[in-house]
Amino acid sequence: MLFLQKKIFLIPVLGLFVFSSCDSLFKEKTEKEPLARVGETFLYKEDIASFITNDMSEQDSILFVTNYINNWASKQLLLSKSKINLPEEKLKEYDLLVDDYRSDLYTRAYVEALVLQSQDTAITTSQLREYYEKEKENFKLNEKLVQLRFVGLPGQFLDKNQVIEKIKGWEETDKSYLDSIAVQFKKIHFNDSIWVSVTRVMEEIPPLTPLNEEKYLKKSQFFELQDSIGVYLGMVTDVLEINSTAPFDYISPDIRQLILNRRRLNHIRKLETEIIDEAIQKNEFEVYGKDE
Template sequence: MRFLDIQDLRSTALIGILFLILSLGSCNSLLREKEEKKPLARVGDTYLYREDVAALLSSSISKQDSASFVTNYINTWASKQLLLSKAKINLPEDKLTEFERLVDNYRTDLYTRAYKEALVQQTLDTAISTSQLQSFYEREKENFKLKEALVKIRFIELPKQFLNKKTVVSSLKRFNKKDQTYLDSIGVQFRKLNFNDSIWVKASRVISEIPPLTHENQGRYLKKSQFFEMEDSLGVYLAKVTNLLEVNDIAPLQFIEPTIKQVLLNRRKLNYIRKLETEIIDEAIKEREFEVYGEDK
């Protein structure tokens, strides 16, 4: 056995004093840090701090509204904490274990989903070419049968006492460049107008814009190349149907293009995520971060 000499004792004492000073310094630091956080409420050993609530308050809120919000928030927080405490005491152990597992799974899913979405946004190519759209459409067009009629239409709603209706009707029917210029020039007198007959719209949308037109009578009026005039207590409705697609007809590419784009992007995203997951596992195995143990280990 080796005896400590005076020098050893002094060194040991000095180390002990330094350790004590550092420990006290750390304690003081922790105490100061705890003192800086001012609690608003306590339930058992759980505290609600001012900083937690301050982050939820808008700078534009009045003092009175702020006080009311804080009071309500504290009461809601306390109610949840008390119920949680009672639940942990009174629920069966197997239920608590199941809930903890669900919470862990949800936390994992939340983090991993957010991470994957961030990677997708940074790296996934979201451009869909015209040829890709056309190719998918031709291949899958039988799956795009219409459940509602589509029309290409131009229409005008006139006030009841409009004086020059005959000229407007003629111009809307012919619709050459001169007619378009004329109708545009007096458009401010119309209650409603739509001159863009190059796009497909649902029949239900047309019915919503022309009240006398209904689902029951649309078959009489919504016919290809047909002009019709209708009237109610609010106004006079003039319309020219330039094209029509019936229920069970194949939807035109122009109409379902946004849907196809979304389908293609979702498929591309799914393939990217599958590839990402495979690459992550392969890399982890290579770096010895991931191992699967056999039953004999």
């Protein structure tokens, strides 16, 4: 009897020791430090740690954490109330939407990763040109384009007349001269073979506005404009109006993106087909009730 009593006494003590040891052993790995609780939902310190940056002062950190906790609590309380007060049909509808959104996020990320791994992004100039010639009628300008050269001079620039002469002449000697004194200019654009939108030109030359650009941005037009910053001298070499066919050089970056998008869509369709075919072959996908 005494033996049995000792035996009965030792088992719970041993069990207590084992469970206490296990508890202390795993406590550091599993226990998280809570910051706040709403019902049975907890906000833990590790959930917010990544938002606290080294450049925050202690006061800023405290303020940020306080606001974060209050916003989190507000959302949790509203969520809890909504689950109680919204009709059951609405809750089911929203749950389905959430599930669909979650699935879309996962599958989209996975598909994009596969596409990036295997998509061919090399596009030759001849491919771009071929696409351009085929779709040329669809590439209409919705904004006026110009080719021009211009400089921005400080207000007190002494040699303005000579710069005007060189910009108008544009012989090799004129270009060399302007290049040699380019460090004195506030702004410079000598590549008059590229097409530039009027919006971009007005950003670079503030005295040009939608009200006066028609006057100054005409083919073979020289202009001189001034504001509080300085003087702008420019020579327009060519103009393309709205609804003109976009020039190849101007539109080629867009064509490249169009081709890549088309390849991407074709690749995704092919990928989806291959995934379904593979699942059918492995007997992982089956449709019931189809007529033979």
